[in-house]
Amino acid sequence: MFRAALTCCLWVFMLSSAWGQPSVTGVRVGEHPDKIRFVMELTEAPRYRVFTLPDPFRVVIDLPELEWRPGVDMPGGGLIAAMRFGLFAPGTSRVVLDMREPVRIKKLFVLPPKGKYPHRFVLDIEPISRKAFFAGRRRAPLLSSPPLAPPRAVVLAPPKPRTDDRPVIVIDPGHGGVDPGARSISGANEKDIALKYALELRRRLTATGQYRVVMTRTKDIFVSLRGRREIAQRHGAALFVSVHANNHDSHKIRGASVYTLSESASDAEAKSLAAKENKADIVAGIDLTGQPEVVVDILRDLVQRETMNLSKRFANMLVKDLGKVTRLLRNTHRFAGFAVLKSPVVPSVLVEVGYLSNRKEERLLRTPKHRQTIVGATLRAIDEYFSWQKALNKT
Numbered sequence: 037m038f039r040a041a042l043t044c045c046l047w048v049f050m051l052s053s054a055w056g057q058p059s060v061t062g063v064r065v066g067e068h069p070d071k072i073r074f075v076m077e078l079t080e081a082p083r084y085r086v087f088t089l090p091d092p093f094r095v096v097i098d099l100p101e102l103e104w105r106p107g108v109d110m111p112g113g114g115l116i117a118a119m120r121f122g123l124f125a126p127g128t129s130r131v132v133l134d135m136r137e138p139v140r141i142k143k144l145f146v147l148p149p150k151g152k153y154p155h156r157f158v159l160d161i162e163p164i165s166r167k168a169f170f171a172g173r174r175r176a177p178l179l180s181s182p183p184l185a186p187p188r189a190v191v192l193a194p195p196k197p198r199t200d201d202r203p204v205i206v207i208d209p210g211h212g213g214v215d216p217g218a219r220s221i222s223g224a225n226e227k228d229i230a231l232k233y234a235l236e237l238r239r240r241l242t243a244t245g246q247y248r249v250v251m252t253r254t255k256d257i258f259v260s261l262r263g264r265r266e267i268a269q270r271h272g273a274a275l276f277v278s279v280h281a282n283n284h285d286s287h288k289i290r291g292a293s294v295y296t297l298s299e300s301a302s303d304a305e306a307k308s309l310a311a312k313e314n315k316a317d318i319v320a321g322i323d324l325t326g327q328p329e330v331v332v333d334i335l336r337d338l339v340q341r342e343t344m345n346l347s348k349r350f351a352n353m354l355v356k357d358l359g360k361v362t363r364l365l366r367n368t369h370r371f372a373g374f375a376v377l378k379s380p381v382v383p384s385v386l387v388e389v390g391y392l393s394n395r396k397e398e399r400l401l402r403t404p405k406h407r408q409t410i411v412g413a414t415l416r417a418i419d420e421y422f423s424w425q426k427a428l429n430k431t
């Protein structure tokens with residue numbers, strides 16, 4: 037009898053594991069006079085952690101790593117301005133709801149399958165005043181099913197002691213996971229396009245044998261802006277290249293562009309781009325309230341100045357080489373306060389490979405041929421930069 041039961045259990049277990057990763061199969065939002073009801077349909081009862089964040093107001097739902105079935109749409113409208121879903125950390129998927137007003141979680145429950153309905157995760161959200169939000173925040177506990185552990189930080193092995201003196205180049209594919217970045221005119225995500233360019237750049241750089249290459253991410257996962265800088269610093273990077281693709285309200289604008297850090301932006305366009313790119317952590321549902329201001333001392337300032345000069349030098353080389361193979365935005369090499377470029381010791385540039393909002397350029401950006409062209413020019417600029425450095429060190 038016992039053995040029969042055990043066999044039966046095993047069988048059930050095998051069946052369920054044959055289904056693979058638990059999935060989200062549907063999302064619904066119901067509007068009621070006093071609340072909205074957010075329902076996620078899933079193949080398994082989920083463990084969860086739910087919390088709210090201010091400025092901008094967000095509801096964040098952490099779940100175990102889940103698959104988002106293709107075709108499941110993120111409805112918006114009403115209180116919810118936008119929704120995102122993606123991998124937040126290894127083992128943790130995250131849903132972020134951007135709210136138009138301060139809200140509180142009124143009710144939260146998980147329903148077992150019934151009739152045609154699968155497992156359901158149900159969240160009732162109600163609007164409250166800003167004052168009530170902040171008053172309640174101190175008291176409101178995190179709503180959590182017990183077993184969901186806090187998201188594991190990405191544990192990176194400490195860099196191996198340097199046995200070779202090749203320069204380390206850190207390639208940073210913009211966005212990722214719950215932060216999709218810009219949306220292209222055909223519905224592709226900036227995070228996926230950036231990753232493809234970055235992986236191609238890694239392949240080409242590695243093939244030269246001249247460099248050690250480190251990536252800030254190699255899959256569709258969120259990495260904070262600060263985390264990206266820290267990876268570069270921990271590896272003693274000689275150069276940091278962040279790869280992005282842009283978008284613009286005017287569909288006519290196209291061309292690649294290169295950016296370096298500056299406290300004062302070179303123009304309004306660069307300033308608004310930096311503001312957009314710096315929102316990545318907010319997009320991913322990170323609480324930025326109460327984070328201490330960066331302390332700037334004189335020494336740090338000096339180092340930063342030298343780093344900025346090196347960044348500018350590389351940016352100029354990159355602009356020149358990109359300009360030979362692709363169309364550039366007018367007055368490219370611009371300056372602005374990009375958070376991801378703020379390492380005081382690592383020369384850093386951010387390249388926007390082109391505009392996802394321009395139909396022609398978007399199509400071009402998705403072709404492997406154009407990717408190789410852009411990456412080829414980037415590789416030439418990197419070679420040129422390090423030859424210059426070598427010559428400089430000899431004198």
Ligand SMILES: [Zn+2]
Nearest residue numbers: 210217280281
């Ligand atoms: Zn971007």
